[in-house]
Amino acid sequence: MMNGKYLFHVHTYRCHHAEKVPDEAYIKRAVGLGAESIWFSDHAPFPGDPFGNRMAYVQLSEYLYTLNTLKQQYKNQIDVHVGLEIEYIPSFDHDGYYRKLKAIPGLEFLLLGQHMAELRPSPALYTFNMTTEWLNQNEFKVLGLAEIDGIRTGYFDYIAHPDRIFRRCKTWTPEMQSLAEQIVKAAVAMDIPLEQNESSKYQKHHYWPELWKDAENAPKIIHGLDAHAVKELKLIV
Ligand SMILES: [Zn+2]
Ligand SMILES: [Zn+2]
Structure with a gap:
């Protein structure tokens, strides 16, 4: 923790x-802000x-090599942590991809960010293949269930923006409440931290205080x- x-x-x-800048630009800015650690999760x-x-x-290997080199280079100034943000996709789990990632030295953590979900492995069907109309009704349910399945695998060290699955929802419903409770419960059972995402707070319907009420x-x-730009680095804690 x-x-x-x-x-x-x-x-x-x-x-x-x-932003198209070298990774080092983020580290220099982080040092300038007085941060003790910076956590990369592209x-x-x-x-x-x-x-x-x-x-x-x-x-992938260049990403890990470059950041681990910077980690060594800056070790007296700041802790640089090297991870990935990744969706849980069952067919890639079946093929052993997450186990392979977990075994890579220099890849310290996996952040579960369920931006889309697999609906069917073969022939492959994903949420991004569906119509807006379908997504407006169903996206949060399939993303939420994929997130819960992912949490339970034990591959993930942190859960990114758990409330962002509700980005297409307009008002909080009992169905959303129930799903939010299941997500929080799964994370607590696996002892995995949930991320309150700063950038979500500035996007309509991406940040839902209702979920965090439960997360208390x-x-x-x-x-x-x-952060997708150097200027987005700021100390919020
Ligand atoms: Zn992200
Ligand atoms: Zn992004």
Whole structure:
């Protein structure tokens, strides 16, 4: 569990939707802010590169090498932690991908960020293949259930923005309440911290205080930035 002045959940240029700066720019800024640690968790690739908005699979070793080199270089100034933000996709679990990631030295943590979900392994069907109309009704349910399945595997060290699954919902319903309770309960049972995501607070319907009301009984909450630019680094704890 992290204490003190930390900067958690930081992306890099490799995901194609973050600022195009070297990784070191984030570390220099973090040192300047007086942070004690910075936690990189760029969007993880999958073998075969079936998904967008993330580094290519061939970049993974370079990402880990570069950040671990910086970790050594800056060890007297700041703790640099190297992880990945990744969805739980059962067919890749079946193929052993998460076990393979967990075994990589220099990859310290996995942050579960369920941005989409697998609906059917073969022929492959994902939430991003569905219509907006379908997603408006069903997205939160399938993302929530995938998140719970992911939590229970034990692969993940932190859960990113658990309330973001409700981004298409307009008002809090008993169905959402029940799902939120199941997520919190699963995280507590596995002793995995839930992330209160700073960037979610600035996007409509991405941050739901109702879930966090329930999470008050959960022992562990971490504060994440979801920084995609150097200027988004700030100490919030
Ligand atoms: Zn991102
Ligand atoms: Zn993120």
